[in-house]
Amino acid sequence: MTLSRQGGFRPIGQILAHDVLPALQGARRLPLRVSCLGRISPDDAEAPREQCFSLGEVTCAEAAMRLAAQLVSKGDYPGAVALSDFQPRLAVIEDRAHGLVLAGAIRAGVILWQPPxxxxxxxxxxxxxxxxxxxxxxxxxxxxxxxxxxxxxxxxxxxxxxxxxxxxxxxxxxxxxxxxxx
Structure with a gap:
C-alpha cells in the first residue's frame, strides 16, 4: 500500500518555508512610513530647498497608499501647516529598514504612483x-x-x-x- 500526497497535507518544512518565514520577515519590516517630499521657497533670495514631512505610519502597503492619497488630495501635510510656500513633489512609502515600497509624483492633488x-x-x-x-x-x-x-x-x-x-x-x-x- 502506498500513501498518496494528493490530499490536503503538506510537509511541515514546506509550510515553514512558504508560509511562516515570509510572514515573519514581512512583519520585521513594518510599520510602513508615508512621507511627502517637496520644496520650500523662502521669501528671501535663498534658493528653494527640499523638505520631507512624515504623513503617518500604517501596517500594510494598501493602507499606506490610501493614507497618502487622502492627505495629498486634501493638501494636508502635517508639519507643513506653517509653511504656505510648500510645494509637494513626491509621496514616498518606506518600510522600517528604509526600503522603498512605493513612490509617486504629486500633480494637482493626485499621486501618480511609479511602477516598480x-x-x-x-x-x-x-x-x-x-x-x-x-x-x-x-x-x-x-x-x-x-x-x-x-x-x-x-x-x-x-x-x-x-x-x-x-x-x-x-x-x-x-x-x-x-x-x-x-
Missing part, C-alpha cells in the same frame, strides 16, 4: 540613467542655470521612485494593477 522595476537589470539601467541626469544637473549648476538643474534633478528623482526594494516589488506591482476607487 521588474528586475535587478532594470534597476541598474535606471540607476545609470538617473546618475547621468544628476551629472547633467551638476553641469547646469556650474553654468548658473538653476532651473534646468532643478528640472534634471526632478527627472532623476522620478526615475529613482521606481527603485522599489526587491522584497516589495511583487506586492507593489500587484497594488498598482488593482483598480483604484474614484
Amino acid at each position: 522595476v521588474a528586475s535587478d537589470a532594470e534597476a541598474r539601467r535606471i540607476l545609470t540613467e538617473a546618475s547621468g541626469l544628476r551629472g547633467q544637473a551638476f553641469a547646469a549648476e556650474g553654468r548658473w542655470d538653476p532651473n534646468v538643474a532643478r528640472t534634471l534633478r526632478d527627472r532623476a528623482s522620478l526615475l529613482e521612485a521606481r527603485l522599489v526594494d526587491p522584497f516589495w516589488r511583487e506586492e507593489a506591482a500587484a497594488l498598482l494593477s488593482l483598480p483604484q476607487a474614484a
Whole structure:
C-alpha cells in the first residue's frame, strides 16, 4: 500500500518555508512610513530647498497608499501647516529598514504612483540613467542655470521612485494593477 500526497497535507518544512518565514520577515519590516517630499521657497533670495514631512505610519502597503492619497488630495501635510510656500513633489512609502515600497509624483492633488522595476537589470539601467541626469544637473549648476538643474534633478528623482526594494516589488506591482476607487 502506498500513501498518496494528493490530499490536503503538506510537509511541515514546506509550510515553514512558504508560509511562516515570509510572514515573519514581512512583519520585521513594518510599520510602513508615508512621507511627502517637496520644496520650500523662502521669501528671501535663498534658493528653494527640499523638505520631507512624515504623513503617518500604517501596517500594510494598501493602507499606506490610501493614507497618502487622502492627505495629498486634501493638501494636508502635517508639519507643513506653517509653511504656505510648500510645494509637494513626491509621496514616498518606506518600510522600517528604509526600503522603498512605493513612490509617486504629486500633480494637482493626485499621486501618480511609479511602477516598480521588474528586475535587478532594470534597476541598474535606471540607476545609470538617473546618475547621468544628476551629472547633467551638476553641469547646469556650474553654468548658473538653476532651473534646468532643478528640472534634471526632478527627472532623476522620478526615475529613482521606481527603485522599489526587491522584497516589495511583487506586492507593489500587484497594488498598482488593482483598480483604484474614484
